[in-house]
Amino acid sequence: MMDTELFVAWFEEAARLIHRDRDRLTRLDAAIGDADHGTNLDRGLTEVRKVLADSAPGSATEVLTTAGTTLIRRVGGASGPLYGSAFRQMGKTLTSPVTLAGFAGAFEEGVVAVERLGKAALGDKTMVDALAPASRALALAVRDGVGVRKALDQAALAAVDGAKATIPMQARRGRASYLGERSIGHEDPGAASAALFMEALATVAG
Amino acid sequence: MMDTELFVAWFEEAARLIHRDRDRLTRLDAAIGDADHGTNLDRGLTEVRKVLADSAPGSATEVLTTAGTTLIRRVGGASGPLYGSAFRQMGKTLTSPVTLAGFAGAFEEGVVAVERLGKAALGDKTMVDALAPASRALALAVRDGVGVRKALDQAALAAVDGAKATIPMQARRGRASYLGERSIGHEDPGAASAALFMEALATVAG
Amino acid sequence: MKKLINAADSVVADALTGVAAAHPSLSVRDQVVYRAEGPRPGKVGLVSGGGSGHEPLHVGFVGHGMLDAACPGEIFTSPAPDPIIAATTGVDGGAGVLHIVKNYTGDVLNFEMAAELVEGVEVASVLVDDDVAVQDSLYTAGRRGTGATVFVEKIAGALAEEGAPLTEVAAVAREVNERSRSFGIALTSCTPPAAGKPIFDLPETDVELGIGIHGEPGRARVPAASAHELAGVAMEAVHRDLPLRGDLLVLVNGMGGTPLLELYVVFAEVAAFAEGKGARVARSLVGNYVTSLDMQGFSVSICLLDDRLTRLWDAPVETPALRWGR
Amino acid sequence: MKKLINAADSVVADALTGVAAAHPSLSVRDQVVYRAEGPRPGKVGLVSGGGSGHEPLHVGFVGHGMLDAACPGEIFTSPAPDPIIAATTGVDGGAGVLHIVKNYTGDVLNFEMAAELVEGVEVASVLVDDDVAVQDSLYTAGRRGTGATVFVEKIAGALAEEGAPLTEVAAVAREVNERSRSFGIALTSCTPPAAGKPIFDLPETDVELGIGIHGEPGRARVPAASAHELAGVAMEAVHRDLPLRGDLLVLVNGMGGTPLLELYVVFAEVAAFAEGKGARVARSLVGNYVTSLDMQGFSVSICLLDDRLTRLWDAPVETPALRWGR
């Protein structure tokens, strides 16, 4: 069972982690982008936190679509619409009560939304390289009948590994792709923030 | 006796010294001015050297007026018209054959020309603070019947002392005056270049 | 970092307050800059936007003969859909609205979303992607939109002012983009207020070739060289991609921290290069038009003119940053 | 030092080659920039000049409604008399020529000599000395000429264009200077190509108050502060010397290396300050007009307008750096 409070807590914790790592994310973006990823997400999630507090959403679907819409409206840049669409898509797909299987399916839909919107695939050195492994970990957990806490832990670990795995990659999407081979050797900021989102979820479920 | 060749040699040596100390003069000007005194004079004296070589002047008067006119035409800034007028005035006042007394008188006229044009007096932290003491040294040498070489050595020493004496002064003329008290503690670039002119004359006479 | 700002997160808002105070011909609402007189019935509206830090682009190009509204995002961050939607609705005179979008993932996504969400307004979009420093391939986000944006906004704006329909205005915008190329070189990096330090480190001895306008590093780093050599590198890159011929519209653009004196030195080299290829500089701009905060450097943008484009370029324009004929 | 130049001693000449190539409306001969169409019989000619490094001043202000010729010297070095004499003779349309001279010893001396030596042309001179950072006393060279030069050249140029006689053109130029004040603040020093390094060192933590336009240090050094505070310092200095009232012409001027975004932030503060004093910003300019090479910083210039001055300010002008009404 994953109740509405869990999803609200997810974004509160994500907001905290992103704010904490804001400068690290901006530094990562400075290396292969334009040094605004940390500020962008921090601005967006501060807003999400406010909106969720004010709107007191009644379902997980409402939490996710509200968060997604807010991110689309407030972040701008590439990450705003991408994360925003991912969460909106998850929200639309979720049915309550939210089971782990239901969430895993919805999460996969969210990742597919990012891939579609960003025309990005695994290995392009984007947030997809953290999100897709996380989705896969959730699917496997469901198959193996693993509990929610363990499943989310595994998803978080997969996301972190995925983010680290972007370091040797040459970017094919986003600003970093302009650097060609010079994009190699740096962790993708969006993949790093995606890992924080997964860490946040595991934390609040733990 | 100070013959025409001596005056030509004066400007050749002055050109050499100014070129050698070009960066020092520019640095002095950077501290309390606009960092162009060295380049200005170097540009001007390179030209003077050329013009004197081409025009083969027949008298000291011709050398000095030619040099003065060239400096006025080629240097610009404050130092161009000031040095230029000084040398033109010297040239106009000189009568040949050039005796030490004659030169001392003409030199004084040149200094007065600078004071008039620049509305500057001793102690204003300008080239006058090097030129006036040099002029005075020449006058005393004439009074005491000192020989040309010794007289010019004394003038050169007086000019160097005068230049050093500008360090504690607060500028009242030229760019440095904008700095008010902050002009204190720096040697005036024009006084420093004036000292080089006198050193050059002493050298070629020695 | 020393900057003339009050706070890193209020720079854009504070600057827009200044823009509103300085230019009675503009009106600023909810971080969108409009022509004060509002939309002209029957005229196609032109809306552009993108991250801030490129001033005068785009805000400085709002006015008669050019844009109807600009949507400045946060520094180097494309605006979200909401202000774009507001701008689109706000400038529609019934003839539809053209979105002029520089080709960056963020700009593209946010303008696309806005175009989908806006109601009751016919919207066309043109992508500007003139930067030859980026290979246009499946392995990149495609070429960046840089200096040619000024050409597109000016020429499309002139045609819109003449009352041409949306399809034609969009067509001429695409035509200008297709006939334009750019290349940029940085002597220094730039410092976004929120980052607090230069985006990349560039030693005193080197310059960065093929930079964009967001302080992102370029494709290669080489030892600093003369204006003649650097202008040559930029022009060769443009010429290789779009052989120079006939009448050229040339922009020698400063990145924000480069003095005009140096830009004229570069322009002399650029003009000489063009003549060397048998082309002719028919129209030109020299100055800071598409900047990257305080970056020192320049970019060259070239458009191959024809009589129609020349006429539209010469048409009256009255904006804070570009003005002639009225 | 990294600069877009070919050689330190050819910068000015190379830039003028670029100016000539970029602006068909100008013609450049022997380091003097003229209007291409030459003098207009019966019109008073306006000549200004001074050291280079302040672009667009003065070269960028040559054209209809403003200067007839500009004499750019070497970097930060006033031109020698010869080019000034050539310019004066070259622009005379029989009605005499006004020399607009910024108050610096070098500029004053060289323009004086030129005025004495020129033959067959009636010459009047006006000194611009608007910089309140310098005490005007027997113990200084007097106040420097800075931002107000733009006001003087524009307004005197407009009156000359109307056919007014030399005495009147000179009188309005003096009037504008008397009604104008400026104050400048630097965040960084500047680097003359020949010097190869910054004229003064300014730590990351400090700003320099009361700077001129030649990279000379200012009167005081204080810790860096917000745009609000720094604009306040500049405006207080101006207001103390010339109480703000009525309609103001305001120039928020960049020193060359400061992005336009920041200048708009400053302008917002300046406008708010003026309103606080019960004055009104009636006309304004925001941008790089009187620069100091690559220096980062700004200056504020204020002129107390009246109806006549406002009319002359609004009159058509067509120069590379200032253009409206045609």
Ligand SMILES: Nc1ncnc2c1ncn2[C@@H]1O[C@H](COP(=O)(O)OP(=O)(O)O)[C@@H](O)[C@H]1O
């Ligand atoms: N086309 C894309 N598909 C998927 N993710 C992308 C794409 N483009 C960018 N991203 C992600 O967005 C991140 C950058 O976000 P951000 O810096 O906020 O926006 P911007 O690049 O517009 O400055 C990148 O690190 C990458 O993970």
Ligand SMILES: Nc1ncnc2c1ncn2[C@@H]1O[C@H](COP(=O)(O)OP(=O)(O)O)[C@@H](O)[C@H]1O
């Ligand atoms: N009014 C003046 N009277 C006498 N000497 C002056 C005056 N103004 C400046 N100088 C001299 O000129 C020197 C500066 O010359 P330079 O740097 O070549 O010209 P500028 O000051 O125009 O840059 C000063 O160091 C000073 O000695």
Ligand SMILES: [Mg+2]
């Ligand atoms: Mg970014």
Ligand SMILES: [Mg+2]
């Ligand atoms: Mg000097």
Ligand SMILES: [Mg+2]
């Ligand atoms: Mg960005």
Ligand SMILES: [Mg+2]
């Ligand atoms: Mg000088």
